[in-house]
Amino acid sequence: MKLLSILFVIFLLLPGDVMPSTEFDANCRKAYQEILSLKFKDAKTIINSELKSNPSNTLTFLLENYIDFLTVMIGEEEKDLESLRNKRDYRLQQLARGDPSSPWYLYSQADIYLQSGFARVKFGEYISAGLDIDRARRLLEDNDSKFQDFVPNKLRLGLLHSLVGTVPEKYQWAVKALNFEGTIPQGLSELRQAYKACTQFRQFDFLLPEAAFFLSFVSMNLSGDKNAILNIENEFSKPPLFQLINESPLLRYCLASMKIKTGKNDEAISLLSAYHPSSSSYPFHYLDYLLGVSKLNRLDPDANMPLLKYVAEFRGLNYIRSAYQHIAWFYFLQNNQEMYTRYMDRIKLRGNNNVDNDKQSFKDSELHIKPDPYLLKARLLFDGGYYEQALMELGKFESSDGFSNQDRRLELTYRKGRIFDEWGKKDEAIHWYDETIQNGENDPSYFAANSALHLGMIYENMHQYQKARTKYQKCLDMKFEEYNFSIQQKAKSGINRIKGL
Structure with a gap:
């Protein structure tokens, strides 16, 4: 034995x-x-x-x-x-x-x-x-x-709970059938808890870049709260995230996107220009697109170069058509009509319409309507956070022959609303948003719908939830074609955030 x-x-x-x-x-x-x-x-x-x-x-x-x-x-x-x-x-x-x-x-x-x-x-x-x-x-x-207490679980569930309320209407039946529930505040809370755990417990510190990426994504795209973006942006400016930015293109992308979102375009350009990937890194071409768009928003004389690099090197699906349109805009503002036409024509030859930016670029290329130079400059400068300069361009438009065009006057009131909103002048923003909705509610452009969306965000941040809900719903009820998916998803996110309030 x-x-x-x-x-x-x-x-x-x-x-x-x-x-x-x-x-x-x-x-x-x-x-x-x-x-x-x-x-x-x-x-x-x-x-x-x-x-x-x-x-x-x-x-x-x-x-x-x-x-x-x-x-x-x-x-x-x-x-x-x-x-x-x-x-x-x-x-x-x-x-x-x-x-x-x-x-x-x-x-x-x-x-x-x-x-x-x-x-x-x-x-x-x-x-x-x-x-x-x-x-x-x-x-x-x-x-x-x-x-x-398993932090990786919290990260994934936090992301899913944030996203469930933004599922497109035609697929909501699946969400209900699967009994999948969640709200953006719930998801954000879980992501913040997971992020905090990554900073406190050494066994999970390797997850910090991922936690920061998820938290940034949800804060930028779903929270509707500029302070939430500023809070996570502040986390990037101090250890341990600060040291990780040079090593992580994903974190560089997050921080640059937050800089753009909060009107710090110059800082975004500096951050993106300093990116020099090693030969062992997988190429992240979207950073070239982002740099080109940011430089065009500042009206830089070399803004076309990163965009040309993007369309030359990227072999993927998205933002190709948008990149071609931005290159065309660059040449349009240089008074080079031949190159403007050439790149607008290229929009139809490559890319797809999966994302709203590309879809709108394709539509613009088919309409063959040249933009108004003053309104285009105002739009770009606004996107870069140069609000005073953007307002000056709108003043030039009001003194130009283009002011007689009804559609462009609708864009004028919309642009004023957006500028005053991001500038923090909410009363003026509400006035111009309301005027845009009144004059453009039945217009196929996105100006009235996006005005309703941003009015909803203003009222939500003022804790006037019934008014916010009304404006979000108004946005969803409007029939418009331009940027439809992204605008309606943000309106649904708004309704999801204030559910029960």
């Missing part, structure tokens, strides 16, 4: 199949950081090292999927989506072999589904995307009930 016991122990110690593990160890942390810095080659080297030293660790499949996911989201090429799709089920099978007692076990499977869902949204596969995201949500909720 004793001999049998000894033989049994020896058998256990002999080399053989190793039980799979689910361990987010030092190599995984380091690879994760490299992935979020878009240094995919370096991350793959670390993953290979982990496979040699710890071949049973199933979380290498999650890391590989994250690389493929970001490649799809940033590069926007169909072949990369196809690759991600083809590898999904195999990676899920491998992750399911891991250790069920680990908080990473269900989470890792949820993240595969979530990344698949978001990637499919990017390519318009909304039904499949919804099913993937719902699978992710169920796994995350299950995992959260078991591991209530």
Whole structure:
């Protein structure tokens, strides 16, 4: 009997199949950081090292999927989506072999589904995307009930709870059928808690760039609160985020976007101009687009260069047509009509209409209506936060022949409303917004609808929630074509934020 016991122990110690593990160890942390810095080659080297030293660790499949996911989201090429799709089920099978007692076990499977869902949204596969995201949500909720202090869970659930209220109307039936609930305030609260935990607990500090990215995204696009944007922007100006900006193109993008959103265009240009990616970094061409747009908003004489670089090097789906229109505008303001026409014509030859900016650029190219130079300058200067200069251009327009055009007078009142709003002069903004709605409620342009949206935001921040709700609903009730998706989504976000108030 004793001999049998000894033989049994020896058998256990002999080399053989190793039980799979689910361990987010030092190599995984380091690879994760490299992935979020878009240094995919370096991350793959670390993953290979982990496979040699710890071949049973199933979380290498999650890391590989994250690389493929970001490649799809940033590069926007169909072949990369196809690759991600083809590898999904195999990676899920491998992750399911891991250790069920680990908080990473269900989470890792949820993240595969979530990344698949978001990637499919990017390519318009909304039904499949919804099913993937719902699978992710169920796994995350299950995992959260078991591991209530697991910060990665909070990050994902916070993002999902923020987004659920912005699902397009034609897909709301799916949200209701799946019993998926959430509000933007709930999601923001969860994201802030997760962000705070990343700054306090060393075991989760590697998640800080991701937490900052999610919190920035929701604050900028869904919160409707400029102070929320300023608060997270302030976090970027101090340790530990401040040191991470040079390493992370994603964080640089976040900070530049917040600078633009809060009227600090010069600072955004400085930040974007200082970006010099290493040869090992995956290219983030959108930063060239953002730099070109920001420089054009300042009316820089070289604003066309980053935009030309973008359309020359980017092979993805979005903002191609918008980039061509901005290049055309650059030449229009240089009085170069030949180059203006050339780049407006190129809009029809490349790109698609997935995002509102591209859709509007395509429509403008078909109409063959040249912009008014004063209104165009006012628009660009406003987008850059140069409000006084923008107002001066509107004054020039009022003294020009273009003032006799009814459609352009509607744009004039709208531009005045936007300028005074962002300038902090709310009474003047309300006046001009109301006039725009009165004169343009039945106009196919976006001016009246966006005026109603921003009136809703003003009243929401004044805690006049019934007035806010009325204006948001008015925005949703209007029939207009320009920037329809983004404006209506923001109105829905507004209604979602003040639900029950």
